[in-house]
Amino acid sequence: MHTKLAKDLGLEFPVFAFTHCRDVAAAVSKAGGLGVLGVAGHSLKNLEMELEWIENEVGDKPYGVDLLLPAKFAGSERGGFDASQMDERIPEEHRKFLDDLLEQHQVPPLAKDVSLRPEFAVGYEQQRDVIELVFEHKISLIASALGPPPPWMIEKGRERGVKVAALAGTVEHARRHVEAGVDIVVAQGYEAGGHTGTISTMVLVPEVVDAVSPIPVLAAGGIGNGRQVTAALALGAQGVWCGSVWLTTEEAETHPVVKQKFLEAGLGDTVRSRSLTGKPARQLRSAWTDAWEDPSNPDPLPMPLQPRLVREAQARIQRTAHNNPGSHDLANYFVGQIVGSMNHVKSVRTVMEEFALEYADTMEKLDDLAEG
Numbered sequence: 082m083h084t085k086l087a088k089d090l091g092l093e094f095p096v097f098a099f100t101h102c103r104d105v106a107a108a109v110s111k112a113g114g115l116g117v118l119g120v121a122g123h124s125l126k127n128l129e130m131e132l133e134w135i136e137n138e139v140g141d142k143p144y145g146v147d148l149l150l151p152a153k154f155a156g157s158e159r160g161g162f163d164a165s166q167m168d169e170r171i172p173e174e175h176r177k178f179l180d181d182l183l184e185q186h187q188v189p190p191l192a193k194d195v196s197l198r199p200e201f202a203v204g205y206e207q208q209r210d211v212i213e214l215v216f217e218h219k220i221s222l223i224a225s226a227l228g229p230p231p232p233w234m235i236e237k238g239r240e241r242g243v244k245v246a247a248l249a250g251t252v253e254h255a256r257r258h259v260e261a262g263v264d265i266v267v268a269q270g271y272e273a274g275g276h277t278g279t280i281s282t283m284v285l286v287p288e289v290v291d292a293v294s295p296i297p298v299l300a301a302g303g304i305g306n307g308r309q310v311t312a313a314l315a316l317g318a319q320g321v322w323c324g325s326v327w328l329t330t331e332e333a334e335t336h337p338v339v340k341q342k343f344l345e346a347g348l349g350d351t352v353r354s355r356s357l358t359g360k361p362a363r364q365l366r367s368a369w370t371d372a373w374e375d376p377s378n379p380d381p382l383p384m385p386l387q388p389r390l391v392r393e394a395q396a397r398i399q400r401t402a403h404n405n406p407g408s409h410d411l412a413n414y415f416v417g418q419i420v421g422s423m424n425h426v427k428s429v430r431t432v433m434e435e436f437a438l439e440y441a442d443t444m445e446k447l448d449d450l451a452e453g
């Protein structure tokens with residue numbers, strides 16, 4: 082698995098792990114891959130602590146960060162809305178629907194002393210502090226999702242020797258990212274967890290590889306074992322970018338109820354829904370997604386109004402999912418179709434070792450095929 086990109090980044094394996102969990106990021110980097118911490122929704126102070134913790138854990142091994150930098154969102158033409166402008170744009174009908182949904186499922190209110198996680202800021206300028214903070218750390222890679230990185234982020238990457246990557250769900254996105262100056266394109270297919278387009282990984286990756294050559298491409302979406310890693314490299318990718326497979330690892334801080342649901346889910350148990358973020362994102366199907374998909378209910382609002390609308394409801398569901406059957410039914414999270422193959426809790430190191438062993442085994446089988 083010695084691709085040029087892996088060599089340039091000092092990796093033993095070209096395995097890039099998107100995760101919101103610092104333990105997973107550090108464990109992947111320590112096992113020879115590259116852990117990439119998703120920083121959406123962190124306060125600056127908390128982010129600084131997370132990055133310092135990872136650096137202490139990984140020592141000289143490389144790690145990276147990922148930001149949500151949507152090109153289009155409600156209010157993007159005017160640089161974004163402030164909190165009160167967002168609140169004015171959330172219709173009463175949506176608030177009522179959500180209140181009724183929680184009442185039907187008997188989801189208790191939050192205790193008075195519970196504070197909600199910070200909202201993730203949308204807009205380049207709104208994220209400038211975060212981007213400046215991550216560049217003060219020893220990151221080797223910074224990735225942008227939902228839109229191309231701004232020119233000043235690319236410049237900072239060049240100055241500091243940090244590779245800049247961007248996620249693409251179409252060939253057009255990939256070309257736009259390369260025009261913006263990225264060093265790596267992550268071609269992410271339909272089967273992926275989180276925000277995703279409509280073209281499958283099998284179809285997308287070779288098209289993107291050809292369109293942006295010689296810029297290296299990572300394959301993302303539906304990669305959860307060594308055969309899929311081998312297939313990604315066969316499609317011309319220089320590595321794999323995985324998100325879902327880490328969610329059922331020992332290190333992952335996935336909500337225990339959701340982790341159990343993931344372990345039991347089948348290949349067809351995910352849905353692309355706008356119900357959590359306002360943009361289509363693949364997630365586990367649950368009573369939550371069913372309610373939002375029902376045509377007799379209101380449509381989800383655009384980003385960032387939908388996440389603002391559902392933030393408190395989601396906190397209420399998560400806090401009570403272990404002991405309230407209604408919350409348990411509603412609970413879900415982002416995950417890809419590969420969830421159907423995630424049937425056992427394993428350590429990150431085991432996942433990495435299995436990737437490497439199955440890759441070697443598959444290559445041997447392919448050699449046998451070629452030799453007849």
Ligand SMILES: Cc1cc2nc3c(=O)[nH]c(=O)nc-3n(C[C@H](O)[C@H](O)[C@H](O)COP(=O)(O)O)c2cc1C
Nearest residue numbers: 099119226273274275301302303323324325415417
């Ligand atoms: C729980 C979860 C959250 C995600 N959040 C982000 C994110 O904030 N930024 C991002 O670039 N990609 C995000 N993604 C997508 C991943 O970066 C990755 O492309 C995707 O998980 C690959 O497909 P897979 O889930 O089949 O491995 C997320 C994926 C998951 C599963």
